Amino acid sequence: xxxxxRITINPVTRLEGHARIEIFLDAEGEVENAYxxxxxxxxxxxxxxxxxxxxMPYITARLCGVCPAAHHLAAAxxxxxxxxxxxxxxxxxxxxxxxxxxxxxxxxxxxxxLAAPDFVCGPDCDPAQRNILGLLAxxxxxxxxxxxxRRAEAQEAQALLGGRATHMAWCLPGxxxxxxxxxxxxxxxxxxxxEVDFAQKSLELFQTAVLANPEYRQxxxxxxxxxxxxxxxxxxxxxKVNFYEGQIRVTAxxxxxxxxxxxxxxxxxxxxxxESWTYLKFPYLKKVGWxxxxxxADSGLYRATPLSRLNAADGMATPGAQAAYEAFYxxxxxxxxxxTLATHWxxxxxxxxxxxxxxxxxxxxxxxxxxIRVMPRAKPGEGIGSVEAPRGTLTHHYTTDEKGLLTxxxxxxxxxxNYAAMAVSIRMAARSLIHRGVxxxxxxxxxxxxxxxxxxxxxxxxxHSLPGQMPMLVTVRDAQGTPVQVFAR
Amino acid sequence: xxxVGFLCNWCSYEASMGAGGRRLPIPSDIVFVRxxxxxxxxxxxxxxxxxxxxxxxxILGCHPGSCHYVDGNLQAQRRVGLxxxxxxxxxxxxxxxxxDWASASEGERxxxxxxxxxxxxxxxxxxxxxxxxxxxxxxxxx
Amino acid sequence: xNGKPKLALYWACxxxxxxxxLLDTGAKIxxxxxxxxxxxxxxxxxAKEHSVEGMADASIDLCLFNGAIxxxxxxxxxxxxxxxxxxxxxxxxxxxxxxxxGLANLTRTAEMLETVYLKAPGLDNPEGTLPMKxxxxxxxxxxxxxxxxxxxxxxxxxxxxxxxxxxxxEPARLVEVIDALLAGNxxxxxxxxxxxxxxxxxxxxxxRRGLKVERFTRRYRLDAPDENxxxxxxxxxCLGPVTRSGCGEACLKSNMPCRGCYGPTSGVLDAGxxxxxxxxxxxxxxxxxxxxxxxxxxxxxxxxxxxxxxASSLLREAR
Numbered sequence: 011x012x013x014x015x016r017i018t019i020n021p022v023t024r025l026e027g028h029a030r031i032e033i034f035l036d037a038e039g040e041v042e043n044a045y046x047x048x049x050x051x052x053x054x055x056x057x058x059x060x061x062x063x064x065x066m067p068y069i070t071a072r073l074c075g076v077c078p079a080a081h082h083l084a085a086a087x088x089x090x091x092x093x094x095x096x097x098x099x100x101x102x103x104x105x106x107x108x109x110x111x112x113x114x115x116x117x118x119x120x121x122x123x124l125a126a127p128d129f130v131c132g133p134d135c136d137p138a139q140r141n142i143l144g145l146l147a148x149x150x151x152x153x154x155x156x157x158x159x160r161r162a163e164a165q166e167a168q169a170l171l172g173g174r175a176t177h178m179a180w181c182l183p184g185x186x187x188x189x190x191x192x193x194x195x196x197x198x199x200x201x202x203x204x205e206v207d208f209a210q211k212s213l214e215l216f217q218t219a220v221l222a223n224p225e226y227r228q229x230x231x232x233x234x235x236x237x238x239x240x241x242x243x244x245x246x247x248x249x250k251v252n253f254y255e256g257q258i259r260v261t262a263x264x265x266x267x268x269x270x271x272x273x274x275x276x277x278x279x280x281x282x283x284x285e286s287w288t289y290l291k292f293p294y295l296k297k298v299g300w301x302x303x304x305x306x307a308d309s310g311l312y313r314a315t316p317l318s319r320l321n322a323a324d325g326m327a328t329p330g331a332q333a334a335y336e337a338f339y340x341x342x343x344x345x346x347x348x349x350t351l352a353t354h355w356x357x358x359x360x361x362x363x364x365x366x367x368x369x370x371x372x373x374x375x376x377x378x379x380x381x382i383r384v385m386p387r388a389k390p391g392e393g394i395g396s397v398e399a400p401r402g403t404l405t406h407h408y409t410t411d412e413k414g415l416l417t418x419x420x421x422x423x424x425x426x427x428n429y430a431a432m433a434v435s436i437r438m439a440a441r442s443l444i445h446r447g448v449x450x451x452x453x454x455x456x457x458x459x460x461x462x463x464x465x466x467x468x469x470x471x472x473x474h475s476l477p478g479q480m481p482m483l484v485t486v487r488d489a490q491g492t493p494v495q496v497f498a499r
Numbered sequence: 500x501x502x503v504g505f506l507c508n509w510c511s512y513e514a515s516m517g518a519g520g521r522r523l524p525i526p527s528d529i530v531f532v533r534x535x536x537x538x539x540x541x542x543x544x545x546x547x548x549x550x551x552x553x554x555x556x557x558i559l560g561c562h563p564g565s566c567h568y569v570d571g572n573l574q575a576q577r578r579v580g581l582x583x584x585x586x587x588x589x590x591x592x593x594x595x596x597x598x599d600w601a602s603a604s605e606g607e608r609x610x611x612x613x614x615x616x617x618x619x620x621x622x623x624x625x626x627x628x629x630x631x632x633x634x635x636x637x638x639x640x641x
Numbered sequence: 642x643n644g645k646p647k648l649a650l651y652w653a654c655x656x657x658x659x660x661x662x663l664l665d666t667g668a669k670i671x672x673x674x675x676x677x678x679x680x681x682x683x684x685x686x687x688a689k690e691h692s693v694e695g696m697a698d699a700s701i702d703l704c705l706f707n708g709a710i711x712x713x714x715x716x717x718x719x720x721x722x723x724x725x726x727x728x729x730x731x732x733x734x735x736x737x738x739x740x741x742x743g744l745a746n747l748t749r750t751a752e753m754l755e756t757v758y759l760k761a762p763g764l765d766n767p768e769g770t771l772p773m774k775x776x777x778x779x780x781x782x783x784x785x786x787x788x789x790x791x792x793x794x795x796x797x798x799x800x801x802x803x804x805x806x807x808x809x810x811e812p813a814r815l816v817e818v819i820d821a822l823l824a825g826n827x828x829x830x831x832x833x834x835x836x837x838x839x840x841x842x843x844x845x846x847x848x849r850r851g852l853k854v855e856r857f858t859r860r861y862r863l864d865a866p867d868e869n870x871x872x873x874x875x876x877x878x879c880l881g882p883v884t885r886s887g888c889g890e891a892c893l894k895s896n897m898p899c900r901g902c903y904g905p906t907s908g909v910l911d912a913g914x915x916x917x918x919x920x921x922x923x924x925x926x927x928x929x930x931x932x933x934x935x936x937x938x939x940x941x942x943x944x945x946x947x948x949x950x951x952a953s954s955l956l957r958e959a960r
Contacts, residue, residue, distance in 0.1 A: 016781060021683055021690070028683070028714075034780035043780050050712060051772070051788065052654060056756040057744035060588075061944050064861040068900065069948075072741050075658020075809060158667065165665055173895035175665070176658045176809050177902070180895055183861050188895045281765040284758050287776040287783040291758075300765065385864050407762070413940055414859075420762050468657075542921075543914035543955065550955040563927075570927075577921035580932040581942070585913055588747065588943030589956040 015039070017450065022046075022459070029467070031436060031458070039446025044437040046429075046462070048290035055419045063092050063390060063410045066419075067181040070406065073423065074468050076119070078177050079112035079168060080399035080424065081406070083254070086181030087395025088406040091274070092414070093183040093386035100379035101185035104171060106254040107198070107371040108180075109397070111167035113253060113364035114205050115175070116400040117316075117357050118164065120466045121212065122157040125354045128460055129220040133229070134453035153215060160208045163201045167368075170194050185383030195378050202369035206330065209362035213334055216358055221341070230351040231342075234442035235461060237435055238263040238348045239305040240295055240312035242427065243319030244398045250327040251319050251363065253398040260295065261322045263307050265346045269297070273396030276405050280422065292430045293422060303434050305348075311434065314402030314427035315465055316356040321346040326359065328366035334359045350435055353464040390414035399424035401466050425468045435461040500620055502529035503548045504557045504613065507537045509567035510602050511559035517606025525610055526617040529557070536560070537598075538571030542582050549591055555620035557597040559612065565602060572600065592623060646702035648677035649693065651722055653715035654742055654792070655708030659733040662809035663705075669816045676823060677703070681722075690718060693725055701726040703822065705805075709735040709742045709952065710793045714786035723799035728827075730834075731795045734808035738904050739794045739952020741808075746791050746951045747943060792952045803827070805835045808902035808949060811888050833907070836887030840906050841899055844886040847871045853925035857939045860898060872898040873923055878945055883915040900948050911955040913946035 017033040029048050036042040054073060061069060066085040071078035083105055090097060097105070122145070130148050131140045145154060165175040171190065172178030180186050190198075220226045229235065241261045246252040249259075258276070260269040269279055282291040283300060294300045294310035301309040312318075326332040338355060339345050347356075371377055389412060396405045402424035409418045439461035443454045506512040512533045518525060534540055537560025548556050558579065560572040575598060583593035597616050601609045652660060663670050680701060681693050693701075704726035710716050723729055734740040745753060758764070758771050776783045795801055805818055814835035821827055821834065828834075837843065852874040860866070860877055872879035872893075879898035883905050892899055901912060909915045920939075926932045936942075947954050 032781075032783060043778070045778070045783055047783065047785065049714065049785050050654060051753075051757065052711065052742055053745050053753040053757060055761060056753040057742075057748060059756075060747070060941055061744070062859060062940055064859065065900075065945075065948075068897075069741055072656050072658070072808070075656040075661045078656075078658065162665070162667060169891070173891040173897070174811075176661055178895070179892040179897035179900070187860075187897050277763045281763050282761070284764070284766045284770045284772075285776075286770050286773040287778065287785065289772050289785065291764075294765075296765075383864065386861065415941060418762075422763075541914070542917040543909075543911045546911050546914045546955040550957075573927050574921055576929060577924045577926060577932050578917060580929075580936040581917040581920055581939075582914070584936050584939065584942040585917065585946065586956075588941075589954075590747075591956065 017444070019455065019458070022462070031440075033440050033444065035444070041437070041441040041444050044433070044440045045287060046433045046436050047288045048429075049288070051289040055421055058419045059416050061416050063393075063408055063414050063416050064089055064183050066406070066408065066416075068177070068179050070421075071177045073421070075176055076468060077112070077116060077399050077401065077424070079109055079172075080397055080404050082172070082178060082181060083109055084395050084397045084399075084404045084406040087255075087273075087397065088393045088408050089181075089183045089395070091393030091395055092390045092408055092410055093393070094388035094391070095184040095384055095386040097185040098379075098381045098384055100189070100376045101382045101384075102254070103371055103374055103377055104186055104190060104382065105181065107190075107368060107377065108168050108171040109254055110364045110368035110371065111164045111171070111198075113400055114209075114361060114368065115161050115164035115168070117361040117364065118157055118161040118208075118212075120400070121354065121357060121361070122154075122161075124463055124466070125357075126215070126219070128456070128463070129223070129226055129354075130215075133456050133460060140456075149215065149219070153211065156208055156211070160205055164205065167198055167201055170198065182383060183386045187383075189380055189382045190378050192378050195372060199369065199372040202365060202372050205365035206362065206369055209358065209365045210330065212361060213358050216355055220355075230349050234438050235350045235435070235464075236348050237305045237313070237350055237431060237438070239309070239431055240268060240298070241318035241321040241346060242312055242314040242403055243322035244396070244403060245323045246327065248327070249324035251323040251325075251360070251398075252327065253364070255397070258396065258403060259322045260312065261346060263305065263346070263348070265321075269295075273405060274394040276394065276396070276407075276422065282422075290426060290429055293427055294430060303430055303437065305431075305434060311430045312427065313431045314424065315353050316360045316400075317347060317350070317353040318402070319398060320356045320359065326363050328363050328370065330366055331359055331363035334362055350461065350464045353466075357466070401425045401468055402427040423468070425465070428465050428467075432462045432465050432467070435465075500526070500528045500554050500617065500625075501552055502526075502555045502557065502617065502620060503553050504529050504531045504559065505537065505540045505544075506531055506533050507560045507567075507572075508533055508535045510561035510565070510600070511537070511609060513603035514559075514601040514605050514609035517604065518610040521606055523606060523610035525613055529613060529617065536566065536568050536571035536575075538566070538568065538574030538578070540575060540578070542578055545582050545596065546585070549586065549595070549626065552626065553595075554623070554626040555595045555597065555616060557599070557613070557616045559599055559601050559609070562600040562602055591626060595620065595623065595626060645676065645678040647680045647700060648673070649681035649701045649704040649722060649726065650679070651681055651704065651706050651708075651718060652683060653706065653708030653718060653736070653795075654711035655733075655735055658809040659707035659736075662733075662807075662812050662815060665812040666815050666819065667812075669819050673819050673823065690721070693721060696725050698724050699727050703728050703730070705730050705732045706795055707732040707736045709739050710789065710795065710798050711742060711745075712786040712788050716789065716798060719795055719798045728802045729795075729799070730803045730805060731801045732805045733810055734806060734902050734904060734949045736795045737804050737806050737953075738950045739792050740949050743792045743794075743947070743950065743952030743957075744944060746957055750788050750790055791957065794953050797953065802830045804833045804904075806833060806885060806902075806904040807836070807888060810835055811891075813889065814887055833885070836885040836903055838907060839886055841881035841884045841886045841888075841890070841893075841903070845871075845881055845890060845893055847893070850874060854920075854923045854935070855925050856935060859940065866896060868896055873919070878920075878939070880912070880916060880946070880948075882919045883909055883912050900945075902949055904949065912950045913943065913954060916946045
C-alpha cells in the first residue's frame with residue numbers, strides 16, 4: 011500500500027560523504043518505513059586495481075579524511091601479508107602509538123562536537139545553542155578549550171610520527187619509513203599525560219551532564235534507542251579490547267561468544283547485500299543469515315561500534331579504562347548493553363584506553379629503536395589486514411600479480427558494518443517519535459538524528475567553531491506530493 | 500587519417516625539403532612541425548596531439564651520433580619510450596607514436612619513412628574510439 | 642540578515658580531509674566563521690542545498706568548494722554555487738584536479754559497478770542488483786543521483802576564481818589563505834593560493850649529484866634510501882619536479898618520495914607528460930633496447946605519474 015505522506019531528511023550529515031533519510035507514513039499517519047540512503051560511490055575497490063600494492067596505505071587514506079590513519083594501518087597490515095612479512099616489534103609499537111593518538115583525535119572530535127551538545131545542551135535545545143559554543147556556556151571554558159587543545163595535540167602527535175596527520179606517507183611493507191627520536195618521544199609522553207587526564211575529565215563530564223540527569227538516563231535506556239544485535243570487536247589474546255591487532259570476536263545479543271576468527275578468514279563470516287536504492291552495501295553474519303532489517307539472535311545484522319567492542323571483549327587492557335568499563339556495566343545492569351546511546355559513554359572509555367595506551371607506548375624503551383623495518387623477501391600474493399577504526403572493524407583485502415601490482419581490492423569499512431543497524435535505529439526512532447497529529451518539530455528531527463549519530467558515521471565534525479546546527483530539511487508531503495509542511499533548520 | 504610529424508631543423512626537416520624538391524610522394528594527411536631538435540619535442544605536445552584526435556605522431560631526428568646538439572636524439576629516444584608507456588595505460592596503442600632518423604640528404608628515406616608510417620596507421624585505423632556514454636546495461640545509475 | 646558577508650563551504654565527492662584541514666587551523670577557522678554568515682556547510686551549519694537555490698545570484702561572497710565532480714548532484718551543486726557566489730575557490734586536490742578519484746577515469750564506470758556490486762568477494766547478490774536512479778519500494782519511490790561517466794575537477798565544470806592545492810592543503814597554508822581572505826588581500830583572479838609558483842625541488846633539501854638512473858625501482862625495495870640524495874637519482878619516482886611547493890615536505894622528511902598531491906606548477910599542462918621529460922633527462926640509457934628495458938621497470942606509469950591528476954590530464958578519458 012503506498013504511503014499518503016513522506017518525510018525527506020536531506021541532507022543528513024555526520025557521515026563521510028552524503029546521506030539522506032526517507033520516511034514513509036501510512037494512512038494512519040504512523041511510520042510505515044524509513045530508508046537511510048547513501049547517495050555516493052567513489053570506487054576505490056575498482057580504481058586501485060593496477061596500482062603498486064605498497065602505495066595502498068597512502069592511497070586508501072583518501073577514503074576518509076577523519077580516519078585516514080585507520081586505512082593507512084589496515085592497508086599496511088594487508089600489504090605486510092601480501093609480502094608475507096612481519097614488521098619488527100618496534101615498528102608495530104610505533105604504528106600502534108600513532109594509532110592511539112589518532113583514536114584520541116577522532117573520539118574527542120566526535121564526542122565534543124557531535125554528542126555532548128545533545129546532552130549538555132539538551133536534545134530539544136535551540137539549535138543555535140546546541141553546539142560546542144552552547145556547551146562551553148554550560149561547562150567550564152577550561153573543558154572546552156582543553157578539548158580543542160587535546161585534539162590538536164593528538165593530530166600533532168600523528169604528524170610527529172608519520173609526517174602529517176591527514177594522509178601520511180609512512181608505512182611500508184615490513185615496517186615504517188621513519189622512527190622516533192628521544193626528543194619527540196618525550197613530547198609524546200608529556201602530551202599523553204594530559205590526554206589521560208582529559209579523558210578522565212570527559213568521563214566525569216558524562217557523569218554530571220548526562221547520567222546524573224534522569225531525563226537523559228531514561229532516554230538512553232528507552233526502547234526506541236535499543237537494538238539487540240550481535241556485537242563485533244577486536245580482542246587481544248587476553249580478550250581485552252585492542253584497536254591495532256588481535257582476533258575478531260563476535261558476541262551474541264544475549265552475551266557470550268558466537269564467533270572468533272582471524273582477519274584473514276573474514277569471508278567465512280561476512281557477506282554483503284546490495285539494494286538498488288543506495289550505493290552502500292549491507293554486511294551481515296553469514297552463519298546466522300540475513301533476516302531483514304531486524305535485530306535479535308536469529309538475524310545476521312550486527313554492530314561494530316565502541317559499544318560493540320566493549321560488549322565483545324572481557325575488559326580493557328589499561329587500568330583507568332578497566333575501572334571505567336566496570337563502572338559502565340555496573341551502572342547499566344551488566345553485559346551486554348544494547349542501548350545505542352550508551353555508545354557515547356563507551357566511546358569515552360575507549361578514549362581513556364587510547365590515551366593510557368599512548369602513554370604506555372611512549373614510555374616503552376623500544377619505541378625509539380632503529381629496528382623499524384624488515385625487508386620483504388617473498389613474492390607478493392594475497393593479503394588481508396584489519397584494525398578497529400574508530401567507527402568499527404576495518405578490513406582491507408588485496409591480491410596482486412607477481413610484480414606486486416593489484417589485481418583485486420575488497421574493503422569492508424568501519425561504518426559499513428553498521429549500515430543495517432543504523433537503518434533499524436533510525437526506523438525505530440522515527441516510529442516512536444512520529445505519529446498522526448504530532449507536529450514534526452525540530453526536536454523530533456534531532457532525536458531521529460541522535461539514533462544514528464551515536465554510531466559516529468565516518469565524517470565526524472572536528473570543529474570548535476559551530477555557529478549553527480545540524481543541517482536538515484524536513485518536507486512533509488500530502489498524497490499528491492505537494493509539500494504541506496516544510497521544516498528547515 | 501590525422502597525423503602529426505615533428506621534424507628536426509638540421510636533419511629530417513632538410514630531408515623533407517629534399518623530398519619535396521624531388522616531388523617524392525608524401526601522404527597529404529600529415530601535418531609537419533619543425534623543431535630545432537627531436538629531443539625538444541615536449542611529451543605534453545605529443546599527448547596533446549593524441550588528445551586532439553591524432554591517429555599517429557611521428558618524430559624524425561638525426562641519426563644517433565649525428566645530432567646537431569650531440570645527444571638530443573637520444574633524449575628523444577628516452578622520451579618516446581616513456582610516452583609509449585603512458586599511452587598504453589591510457590588505452591592508446593603505443594605503436595601510434597613513431598620515432599626514426601633521417602639525415603639532411605636522405606630525401607628518399609624521408610618519403611619512405613613517412614609513407615610506411617602512414618600505411619601502419621591506416622592499418623591500425625582511427626585512434627579515437629567514442630566512449631560509450633549513456634547506454635547502461637540496465638536502467639541504472641550511469 | 643545580520644550584515645555579515647556570506648560564506649559557503651561545500652563538499653562534492655570528497656573524503657572530508659579538506660574540512661578537517663580547515664578545522665585544524667584552530668582559531669583561524671573560528672575567526673573566519675565569526676566574520677561571515679555561514680549559509681552552507683553540510684558538516685555542521687544550518688545548510689540545505691534547498692536554501693542556496695533560493696538565494697540571489699552572486700549573493701554568496703565566498704564559497705570554498707572541495708571534492709571532485711563524480712555524480713549528478715556534484716555537478717548540480719557546482720553550477721548552483723558558481724551562480725550564487727561572487728568568489729568561488731577550488732579547495733584541495735580533488736576539486737582542483739580530480740584527485741585520486743580520477744584514477745577511475747582509466748577504466749569505465751560500468752566496470753566499476755561490476756566490480757563493486759557483482760564481482761566483489763563475499764557478495765550475496767544472486768539477482769545481480771545494481772544501484773538504480775529510481776527504485777520502487779512498497780511504500781513509494783526512492784531516487785539516487787546518477788554517476789557521471791568521468792570524474793572531473795571543479796574547473797572542468799565551471800569557471801573558478803582561485804585554487805588552493807593540496808591533499809589536503811596543509812593547515813599552515815590555510816591559515817595564510819584565510820588571513821588573505823579576511824584582509825581582502827587577494828591577487829587577481831585565476832591565482833593559486835597557499836602554494837608556491839615553484840616546484841617542490843626548490844624547497845627540498847636533498848642534494849642533486851648528477852647521477853643517472855640505470856634502473857627504476859620502488860620505494861619498498863630500498864631498506865633506507867639516502868636521506869640526503871635526490872630520490873630520482875636513487876631510481877625512485879618522485880613527482881617533486883612537477884609539483885608545487887607549499888606542503889612543507891612532510892613526505893620527504895619521512896624518507897618517502899613526493900606523489901604530487903599539491904598539483905602541478907603553472908606552466909604544466911599535463912603532470913605525467915611533464916614528468917616524462919624529467920625522467921628522460923635522468924635516464925642513463927642510450928640504445929632503444931636499453932630504454933625499453935628501463936621503461937619496463939617503471940611500474941604503473943600512468944597511475945603513479947598522474948596519481949592525483951588523471952581527471953585533468955590531456956588524455957583524461959580511458960579509451
